[in-house]
Amino acid sequence: MDLGPVMVGDWYHGYYETVLDALLRPLPVANIPMSNNNLINGENDFDCSNTSLPCTPNAPLATFNFTSGKTCKLRFINPSxxxxxxxxxxxxxMQVTANDFVEIQPYETDHITLAVGQRTDVLVKATGKPTDAVWMRSYKPPPCWPTNCGDEMKAAIFYENxxxxxxxxxSPGPNAYN
Structure with a gap:
């Protein structure tokens, strides 16, 4: 069962020109802009009191459907x-089956890490019961990029019933945040 592309990326609640101007100032006044949120397939809630720009309160989270006993293919893309x-x-x-355009030997892991612009295809065996619901988590490790908030994003995976x-x-697995 191919669930298609899953876009997982950072989000700035600022106008593009403002963020770019801050980043491209000459040293020493260059200002590395901090992202405000993390999105899966363009969705996540955000505390609208933290921005003066247009904002939708109580925005929905992304959702995915698994069927017990089936194998699902997900194509993760980091457009951050x-x-x-x-x-x-x-x-x-997850069984990693492809990583960008580089041939790999498939391997199993409980987490994947994507750099900016990187793509990874995985196969996930839907081992849950038909009534299960689990979290997909995307985490921005703070040492890798400054952030104001929104280090973690979740999407709901619902089994058929x-x-x-x-x-x-x-609960998150042991490698979700290390």
């Missing part, structure tokens, strides 16, 4: 301006 992304799916392993009105309650 600057942030490295660390991606995990609570309670699931999960209650879609209840958010997942799963």
């Amino acid at each position: 301006a600057a942030a490295v992304q660390k991606i995990t799916i609570d309670g699931h392993m 999960a209650d879609r009105f209840q958010v997942p309650t799963t």
Whole structure:
């Protein structure tokens, strides 16, 4: 089951020209702009009190559908301006099958790390029960890029008979934040 591309990237609640002007000032006044949020497929909530720009309160999170016993293909892409992304799916392993255009020997892992512009294809075995719901997590490690907030983003993965009105309650794996 091919779930298609999954865009995982940072977001700035500022106008492009303002962010770029701050970054391109001559030294020593150059200002590395800090990202404000992290998005999966362009979705995540944001505290609108932190910006004067247009903002939608209580914005939805991205969701994905798994079917018990099936294998799902996800194509992760990091379109970030600057942030490295660390991606995990609570309670699931991923088999990395492709990394950009470089041939690789497929391997299993509980997390992937994507640099800016990097793409990775993974296969995930849907090992949960039909009523399960789990979190997909994307994390911007702070040492890799400065941030104001929004270091972590979550998307809900619902199995075929999960209650879609209840958010997942799963916990991150051991490598989600290291």
